[in-house]
Amino acid sequence: MAGVWKCMLTLLLLIFVCLWGATEAVGGAKSRPRPKRPPRKKPKVEPLDLTSAQKNIDIQQMTGMWYLLNIASKCSYLINHGTKVEPTVMSLTLPPTSDQSLLVSTKTRHNHQCWEILQKYNLTPTPGRLTLPGSRPELNTDIVIGETDYNSYAILYYQKQGRTTMKLYGRSIDKLEEPLLTKFEQLAEKQALGLAFLFPFPTYSHCGDVDQHHKINCVPMC
Incomplete structure (x- = not known):
C-alpha cells in the first residue's frame, strides 16, 4: 500500500512539474514592446531673454505714431481670423512727470467702432527692454525693441508665459522696402514663426475719432 501511495505522489509531482513548466513557457514568451515613436522635436525658438535689444536705444526717438504693418504670431485668433484684421496705429508718449514709464495708445476698429486701448509700459535698467505688468508677476509681458531706425520702421518682440509675438511697425502707411520685409520674416x-504665421495688416482706413476707451493691464498677444 505504501508503494502505491509513493507512486501516486511521484505521479502528482511529475504532473505539477509539467504544469509549472508550461506556465513558465507561456508567461516567459513575452511579446516585444511596440517601438515608441521618437518625440517630435520642438522647433528651436530663440528665447526672448537672449534676444538683443538694439544697442543705445533712444526711447525718446521711439515716441510718436507707428502704424502696424505685420505680425508674426501663433495667436489662435489670428490663425482663424487673420484675413479680417483691422488697421491699427500705436502712439508712444513719455509722461512729463516720470522717466520710468512709456504711455501707449493703440487705436483699432472693433465691431465697426473705433477703440483706443491705453497701456503703460515700465522701462527697465536695460535700454530697449520694457515690461507691461500683469495682475501677477507670471503674467507680465516682456517687450524688446529689437531693431529700429526711428524714422521708418521698428521691430518689437512681445513675450508672455513663454509665447512670443513679433510686430513690424512703420512710421507711415507706405509699404516698406523689400529687404526690411525679408529681414522681419527671417x-x-x-522664433519658429514661419510664413504661415505672418499676418499683414491694412494700411488704410485708420481710426480717427474714438468711440470707446479702454485701459487694460495686458498686451494683446495678437
Whole structure:
C-alpha cells in the first residue's frame, strides 16, 4: 500500500512539474514592446531673454505714431481670423512727470467702432527692454525693441508665459522696402514663426475719432 501511495505522489509531482513548466513557457514568451515613436522635436525658438535689444536705444526717438504693418504670431485668433484684421496705429508718449514709464495708445476698429486701448509700459535698467505688468508677476509681458531706425520702421518682440509675438511697425502707411520685409520674416523664423504665421495688416482706413476707451493691464498677444 505504501508503494502505491509513493507512486501516486511521484505521479502528482511529475504532473505539477509539467504544469509549472508550461506556465513558465507561456508567461516567459513575452511579446516585444511596440517601438515608441521618437518625440517630435520642438522647433528651436530663440528665447526672448537672449534676444538683443538694439544697442543705445533712444526711447525718446521711439515716441510718436507707428502704424502696424505685420505680425508674426501663433495667436489662435489670428490663425482663424487673420484675413479680417483691422488697421491699427500705436502712439508712444513719455509722461512729463516720470522717466520710468512709456504711455501707449493703440487705436483699432472693433465691431465697426473705433477703440483706443491705453497701456503703460515700465522701462527697465536695460535700454530697449520694457515690461507691461500683469495682475501677477507670471503674467507680465516682456517687450524688446529689437531693431529700429526711428524714422521708418521698428521691430518689437512681445513675450508672455513663454509665447512670443513679433510686430513690424512703420512710421507711415507706405509699404516698406523689400529687404526690411525679408529681414522681419527671417527674424520671425528664428522664433519658429514661419510664413504661415505672418499676418499683414491694412494700411488704410485708420481710426480717427474714438468711440470707446479702454485701459487694460495686458498686451494683446495678437
